[in-house]
Amino acid sequence: MRNPEGEMTNVVICGVGGQGIILASDVLCQAAFLDGLDVKKSEVHGMAQRGGSVITHVRFGDKVYSPLIEQSTCDYMLAFEKLEALRYVEYLTMHSDIIVDDREIPPMSVLVGDARYPADIEQRLAKYGKVHMIDATNVAAELGNQRVVNTVLLGVLSQFLDLDEKCWHDAIKQHVKEQYAGLNIEAFDRGRKLAG
């Protein structure tokens, strides 16, 4: 559903550099744009990639000013990794929909034994809204390509957003290489049907 409070929808997409977060944000942004809405997307490049934590902000509605989402105003979070979902909870309300790929990528601090990967992420996230744990890796494996995990997750997110399905498909076609468009649309459709 579009945010009932008003005309603005705020989505945070987060994960680990290299997971296809920027592409997913581009597709979401394009879908909203094709559906006739004003859109802004903000991301950060450079040092923020290379396996570091990555967050993008996507906002759409009748008129968008700030490309950045304010704390406590994010309607939807799409997290490609569990720890990264927890890292950005300050953006969430108490009623956000939190879509999380059920995947753990230990950061270097955990790999070298300086920190522990939290065991209770799902419970901790539940304080901020409804948590939708998704096994996107498994769906991508069934489709035979791990690179489409991000598109499966976008499909899950699409269930919550009032954007036209054709706009989604067109956005995907515009942002992935032609030879992968069919596969990505299939991945998206699978995600769109997954129980959120």
Next chain:
Amino acid sequence: MRALLSGNEAVARGAWEAGCRVATAYPGTPSTEILENIIKYPEISCEWSVNEKVAMEVAAGACFAGARVLVAMKHVGLNVAADPFFTMGYSGVTGGMIVVSADDPGMWSSQNEQDNRHYGRHAKVPVLEPADSSETKLFAKLAFAISEKFDTPVLLRLTTRVCHSSSPVDLGKRKEVAVKGYARDVRKRLVLPAHARVLHAAVEERLRKLAAYGEVFPHNRIEWGKKSLGIITSGVAYQYAKEVFPDASFLKLALTYPLPAKLIKKFARQVKRLIVVEEGDSILETEIKAMGVRVTGKDRIPRCGELTPDVLRNSFATKRKRTKAAPDVPARSPVLCPGCPHRGVFYIVNKLKLVSTGDIGCYTLGALPPLNAMDTCVCMGASVTNAQGLEKALGKEFSKKVVAVLGDSTFFHSGITGLVNAVYNRANLTLLILDNFTTAMTGHQPHPGTGRLAKGEPGKRVPPEEVAKGCGAGLVEVVNPNDLRATEEAMKEGLAFDGVAVLIFRRPCALLVKPRPALRIDAELCNGCRLCLRIGCPAMSLVFPEARDKALAAVDASLCVGCGLCAQLCMRAAIKMAGETGAQS
């Protein structure tokens, strides 16, 4: 037609529509995608220059020829290019000239958060500040017109949130603008004292005219709201202020140097309370105070860090219930990629307990644990010269445990002058060039060592080892950094060498080569000693299987690219390359 463009794409599009003929840049976050997108337009001749000063001077030459030109760089790049920039401020233009400075408030990928609006005032050059992609495209076009009308380069000042945010833009057609051609004009371009004295007076006159133009420039605009609060703002700060103070009256400035004093005073007179909302330094506020207008802003809005809607709201204590960040979330810093050819070099630097003067690129990540193999990072090229300075102060013995480390692109950018200086001044220097055949950090742009040009066409390759020899380095070697033994031996040889030694650790960036099959752990042989964790590879971790009394190394096969560095460290030969079986023979 309307499309979603990032600010950087919008600069490229605006330049193209305005008939830009020549574009130059050195890559640097957040500016890199400007030239990357200009490259797609066949009408524009462009190059990745070796550094920003060179880019500015090549652009200046094209401007002398009467072509519309654009030069793009990150904020610190303008420091490198400041010398020709200031002179161009005096010389003025023949074809329109845009200098794009992409500032990085918050230092997402930079060593400082300098506010390059200062450069406008300092070099007496007009500054335009767009607030979103649509304005960025428009202002890029207007900048050419202003440049030619007032005979001045124009500083188009962007920030990370303008460069890397996308929003809708109306696309237009390209309007061809003929190259005017070269006509000798020494009074304008031969900037000697006698000519410069005349030019300076003209520059002051130009600023007066520009200030008058700013009074009627339609993009310096007032949006009336409630008159109890007036906000003067520019750039992306405008967007944040609109979110936080939706009912206020706004004076949104686009031409922020020189400022339109009459317009500002008119606005100030009509509002009860006046604040300036600006990111970074107090530039508008200080100038406006100097006009005798009562205004506040930086007494509340921080000078440090990126301005965000949250920061702005907190500055004015506007009440709102806020979600707190979760405690105890382990940090996830960026890391050298699996298979990164820099890793072996840093492992040896750490192992030999060397002092390492560092530089700017992906390899700055060698400073992080567990490698901890970098001591300094000042600016492009400073690794070489900092190492020489350490020897000057502490003597030759100390230099035997110092290495200077920089990447191939950085070597061409600013390392060569330091190398010549070290040779000439009889320094003892061990310079490690990490040659991965690309400018990796900013997304793999070519440079002279690659022999490829901006648009992918072949260039003339300039091998760093030939440069080093030509500069007079006494010892020059090319080493495979994925061979730890060879790397250690070469480093020891370089450090023992009397004079300047240049060691080139050459292997392509791991992101540009086809991965080899993942390595695997032989659980029988692994004793969980953790030696393999010392290289800080994100594909390598330690697991604690229940059916085992000791830890076990584990390779994440989805990340491992089979470089084999970890296998060289294992004393028990427990890490197997693909196809390798059984115990060590």
